[in-house]
Amino acid sequence: MCAMKPEQRYEARSGPGGSGGWKAVLTPEEIRRALSRIAHEILERTHGGEGVVLLGIPTRGVPLAARLAARIGEFEGSEVAHGSLDVTMHRDDLRLRPARALQRTEVPPDGVDGKTVVLVDDVLYSGRTIRAALEALNELGRPRGVQLAVLVDRGHRELPIRADYVGKNLPTAQREMVRVLLEETDGADSVVLGQQAAGEEADPR
Amino acid sequence: MSDNSNVYLIRGARVLGGDPGDILIRNGVIEAVGPDLEAGGAQKIDAAGLIALPGLVDLHTHLREPGREDAETVETGTRAAALGGFTAVHAMANTEPVADTAGVVEQVWRLGQQAGYADVRPVGAVTVGIAGKNLAELGAMTDSAAHVTMFSDDGHCVSDPLLMRRALEYVKAFGGVIAQHAQEPRLTEGAQLNEGEVASRLGLAGWPAAAEEAIIARDCLLAAHTGSRLHVCHVSTAGSVEIIRWAKSKGWQVTAEVTPHHLFLTDERAENYDTVFKVNPPLRTRQDVEAVREGLADGTIDAVATDHAPHPVEAKEAEWAEAAMGMTGLETALRVVQEAMVDTGLLDWAGVADRMSVRPARIGGSEKLGHGVSIAEGAPANLMLYDASAGSEAVDPKTHASKSRNSPFAGLPLPGRVYATFLRGVPTVLDGKVTK
Amino acid sequence: MKRHLISAADLSREDAIEILDTAAELASVSSRPIRKLPTLRGRTVVNLFYEDSTRTRTSFEAAAKRLSADVINFSAKGSSVAKGESLKDTALTLEAMGADAIVIRHGASGAPHRLAEWVTGSVINAGDGTHEHPTQALLDAFTIRQRLGGPQQDGDGHRGTGLDGLRVTIVGDVLHSRVARSDVLLLSTLGAEVTLVAPPTLMPYAVSTWPCEISYDLDRELPKSDVVMMLRVQRERMTAAYFPTVREYRRRYGLDVGRMALMPSRAIVMHPGPMNRGVEIAADVADSSRSTIVEQVGNGVTARMAVLYLMLGGAEENS
Numbered sequence: 012m013c014a015m016k017p018e019q020r021y022e023a024r025s026g027p028g029g030s031g032g033w034k035a036v037l038t039p040e041e042i043r044r045a046l047s048r049i050a051h052e053i054l055e056r057t058h059g060g061e062g063v064v065l066l067g068i069p070t071r072g073v074p075l076a077a078r079l080a081a082r083i084g085e086f087e088g089s090e091v092a093h094g095s096l097d098v099t100m101h102r103d104d105l106r107l108r109p110a111r112a113l114q115r116t117e118v119p120p121d122g123v124d125g126k127t128v129v130l131v132d133d134v135l136y137s138g139r140t141i142r143a144a145l146e147a148l149n150e151l152g153r154p155r156g157v158q159l160a161v162l163v164d165r166g167h168r169e170l171p172i173r174a175d176y177v178g179k180n181l182p183t184a185q186r187e188m189v190r191v192l193l194e195e196t197d198g199a200d201s202v203v204l205g206q207q208a209a210g211e212e213a214d215p216r
Numbered sequence: 217m218s219d220n221s222n223v224y225l226i227r228g229a230r231v232l233g234g235d236p237g238d239i240l241i242r243n244g245v246i247e248a249v250g251p252d253l254e255a256g257g258a259q260k261i262d263a264a265g266l267i268a269l270p271g272l273v274d275l276h277t278h279l280r281e282p283g284r285e286d287a288e289t290v291e292t293g294t295r296a297a298a299l300g301g302f303t304a305v306h307a308m309a310n311t312e313p314v315a316d317t318a319g320v321v322e323q324v325w326r327l328g329q330q331a332g333y334a335d336v337r338p339v340g341a342v343t344v345g346i347a348g349k350n351l352a353e354l355g356a357m358t359d360s361a362a363h364v365t366m367f368s369d370d371g372h373c374v375s376d377p378l379l380m381r382r383a384l385e386y387v388k389a390f391g392g393v394i395a396q397h398a399q400e401p402r403l404t405e406g407a408q409l410n411e412g413e414v415a416s417r418l419g420l421a422g423w424p425a426a427a428e429e430a431i432i433a434r435d436c437l438l439a440a441h442t443g444s445r446l447h448v449c450h451v452s453t454a455g456s457v458e459i460i461r462w463a464k465s466k467g468w469q470v471t472a473e474v475t476p477h478h479l480f481l482t483d484e485r486a487e488n489y490d491t492v493f494k495v496n497p498p499l500r501t502r503q504d505v506e507a508v509r510e511g512l513a514d515g516t517i518d519a520v521a522t523d524h525a526p527h528p529v530e531a532k533e534a535e536w537a538e539a540a541m542g543m544t545g546l547e548t549a550l551r552v553v554q555e556a557m558v559d560t561g562l563l564d565w566a567g568v569a570d571r572m573s574v575r576p577a578r579i580g581g582s583e584k585l586g587h588g589v590s591i592a593e594g595a596p597a598n599l600m601l602y603d604a605s606a607g608s609e610a611v612d613p614k615t616h617a618s619k620s621r622n623s624p625f626a627g628l629p630l631p632g633r634v635y636a637t638f639l640r641g642v643p644t645v646l647d648g649k650v651t652k
Numbered sequence: 653m654k655r656h657l658i659s660a661a662d663l664s665r666e667d668a669i670e671i672l673d674t675a676a677e678l679a680s681v682s683s684r685p686i687r688k689l690p691t692l693r694g695r696t697v698v699n700l701f702y703e704d705s706t707r708t709r710t711s712f713e714a715a716a717k718r719l720s721a722d723v724i725n726f727s728a729k730g731s732s733v734a735k736g737e738s739l740k741d742t743a744l745t746l747e748a749m750g751a752d753a754i755v756i757r758h759g760a761s762g763a764p765h766r767l768a769e770w771v772t773g774s775v776i777n778a779g780d781g782t783h784e785h786p787t788q789a790l791l792d793a794f795t796i797r798q799r800l801g802g803p804q805q806d807g808d809g810h811r812g813t814g815l816d817g818l819r820v821t822i823v824g825d826v827l828h829s830r831v832a833r834s835d836v837l838l839l840s841t842l843g844a845e846v847t848l849v850a851p852p853t854l855m856p857y858a859v860s861t862w863p864c865e866i867s868y869d870l871d872r873e874l875p876k877s878d879v880v881m882m883l884r885v886q887r888e889r890m891t892a893a894y895f896p897t898v899r900e901y902r903r904r905y906g907l908d909v910g911r912m913a914l915m916p917s918r919a920i921v922m923h924p925g926p927m928n929r930g931v932e933i934a935a936d937v938a939d940s941s942r943s944t945i946v947e948q949v950g951n952g953v954t955a956r957m958a959v960l961y962l963m964l965g966g967a968e969e970n971s
Contacts, residue, residue, distance in 0.1 A: 097677065100690070100719075101690060105966055105967075106966065106967050108967050110962045110964075112673060116677065150689075413858040415857070415858070416857055417858075418762060418783060419780070419782040422857050424857070489762030489765040533738065533740050534738060535758065535760035536760060537760040537761070
């Protein structure tokens with residue numbers, strides 16, 4: 012079976028963390044500050060995080076959601092519920108690639124009904140992943156509201172979707188690629204920008 | 217008469233694979249064999265490097281006519297035979313209607329005469345309608361124009377031991393032979409493939425070797441007891457070879473044949489349920505293939521017989537259990553024997569001539585018609601020329617003269633090429649093509 | 653994964669684990685109130701059933717429908733098949749209908765192999781003759797892993813694990829069982845140690861070449877079994893002299909409460925169904941808490957969803 016994990020897809024290209032044309036645009040410290048700011052904004056906009064459920068979109072949205080939950084916990088003294096939401100079965104580009112292994116969907120015990128769900132992802136690009144997430148979420152129940160938090164918004168939306176919380180707006184050309192690397196999945200934190208090699212497949216996100 | 221149209225001078229042929237020499241044929245008879253022959257006006261055939269063998273004789277051919285002309289006719293089947301180097305074929309009795317009367321065997325015999333590509337020797341059914349109940353009129357078939365001497369219910373076993381005993385006894389009156397299709401019916405109910413590793417994995421009902429061997433053992437005992445002649449069709453197992461070796465060591469009148477496919481293919485071919493490999497008896501194991509090769513080499517098995525069994529495409533394009541049993545073989549027989557027996561050092565060309573011409577002619581009673589006799593001065597000119605050094609060309613059933621395409625050797629590279637076949641001094645095949 | 657699923661031997665250990673992992677994720681979908689995923693919208697799955705098997709057909713149908721595929725049920729009864737249409741012609745008809753997958757149940761071993769030669773869609777074997785029934789083996793493996801799989805790893809279920817070291821005893825008419833063939837192949841691929849128990853008459857001739865152990869003595873195997881799977885024994889076998897009487901069969905190879913007590917405490921009892929209560933399995937065993945028989949039915953839908961998703965959910969490989 013050749014369902015590749017996102018990180019494998021990534022490593023197949025020439026050294027994203029290294030020199031090969033990749034340029035760091037966010038340092039670990041900047042990522043930390045961006046997440047702290049998002050955590051504060053969530054608290055503000057949800058009146059102290061009451062009824063908030065953070066759902067990370069695999070792969071890297073999941074550790075980001077966990078970090079945000081921990082950060083909110085530090086500020087408020089109590090953690091907010093968090094989990095993961097796999098959107099694979101709802102993607103509109105399934106037919107373009109071999110079937111992919113499903114990722115975990117883990118919903119906190121109280122579910123999502125009547126909650127304010129904050130979807131968390133690493134990069135916002137076309138908006139298609141978020142559309143799939145909204146559909147997947149629809150299956151889990153009926154939240155009171157849905158918001159979106161992303162570490163990087165790189166523009167080029169193809170759907171009427173916008174983020175409520177953005178770590179960094181990063182204007183890019185479509186030929187460019189943005190990668191978020193996290194300690195949990197990649198060994199170290201950073202956000203890098205690279206050039207798509209000629210003939211290379213467009214960034215699916 | 218100074219007509220030279222019937223004079224052929226074959227130059228440089230290696231008779232039975234021996235030293236090159238010439239063969240002069242005039243009016244259907246071999247006039248001379250030797251070095252540097254001359255004959256003014258003769259049609260010359262350059263046979264340098266070719267092997268000359270007496271015309272091959274097939275003891276086991278399904279020509280399908282009458283009844284299944286969609287699969288084969290006497291004409292297409294004998295064309296295929298000629299292309300395979302055969303000058304005589306024994307047409308099995310399981311036609312529709314069954315060849316169990318003088319009328320049907322004469323019809324088949326006449327169709328052979330009309331086609332003219334090879335002598336057709338009808339085999340008569342042992343029992344009426346090959347139903348295994350009552351003896352057919354064996355004497356009437358012998359006395360008919362077809363002069364039947366071999367009887368077989370092939371496709372079915374004469375399983376009733378008493379009926380088999382009677383048949384063996386009865387044919388003694390006219391020197392007949394019973395060719396038995398050895399298959400114990402109760403042990404092979406619903407059987408699909410050799411009972412072994414492959415069948416158990418594929419979930420196909422097993423066809424035990426013992427079902428063949430039990431009948432052969434019984435019939436050898438009956439042949440001894442009745443003092444009659446038994447011929448065992450398509451021997452396929454190591455155990456069968458053992459039993460026949462034992463029977464022969466007793467001096468009993470038992471002969472046996474093996475098919476080219478049982479000399480070459482194993483049950484592993486059924487792996488993908490490709491029905492072209494469905495055949496009766498089934499393809500067996502590697503050990504069985506080794507044993508039948510050895511049996512053919514040491515003479516325990518007397519003859520190679522094709523069991524050429526043409527089937528239309530739709531009969532094979534089906535689920536394994538639904539598909540017809542049988543495979544074509546006339547046009548590939550000698551090439552398979554070269555690959556399996558000659559190139560492996562088990563048999564020389566004289567041996568091939570013995571197992572594919574001399575002994576089958578003797579068993580089937582076609583010596584009198586001039587088959588299976590040496591390529592020598594004064595002999596009827598039934599012979600064939602074979603290029604054993606022709607490169608291994610893949611078998612392509614689409615090019616076959618047989619009406620059917622169910623060759624199990626399709627796509628396999630096999631050595632050799634039949635260059636020419638002469639039936640009573642007239643070439644039926646020249647340069648690998650039928651002459652008319 | 654290969655394009656077709658015809659034999660359990662088509663699955664590597666990695667393939668099998670991926671299917672089980674996918675099924676585990678889908679199991680959580682099935683437990684939610686909304687049971688439909690849009691994944692296979694616009695894809696056509698044909699159930700081509702030459703044998704009556706309501707349970708297998710409905711299981712595949714439910715699996716396909718939960719993934720939003722269009723399902724066409726093509727039953728041999730009442731169709732042109734009953735009028736003697738060849739498998740090939742039926743295949744060409746289904747091909748013309750644009751079947752993305754054909755789920756075939758057929759009485760002849762190897763029919764799915766033949767079908768696969770004539771269609772461009774995926775062929776999924778839903779049981780062929782006495783050959784195989786690979787999705788049954790997948791649901792069995794899934795059920796075993798769920799019940800007995802290794803320790804739960806940080807809430808990730810048994811993701812990524814096989815059945816290593818588990819001892820599975822399969823009892824009954826192995827000779828005629830497509831389930832046994834697929835189970836032996838798949839469970840051994842996943843690392844389980846499989847033992848077949850049957851009277852010698854119901855054991856395939858060359859069973860010694862299979863990747864499993866052979867025994868004629870059920871009582872000796874039970875104490876060391878983690879899983880005991882009972883196969884259906886058809887009464888017709890009796891008339892063909894495979895065993896003398898049902899009573900004798902039950903005494904020697906039937907699973908009753910007394911025998912179940914010989915099994916280790918955590919061991920489970922499985923049956924692919926339909927059961928012959930009172931023949932190979934006693935009613936109180938079938939209904940006991942150790943029995944996974946009802947669970948197997950539910951897991952069948954999930955396992956088949958996983959197969960359909962992985963075979964049809966993406967683009968065709970190499971295309």
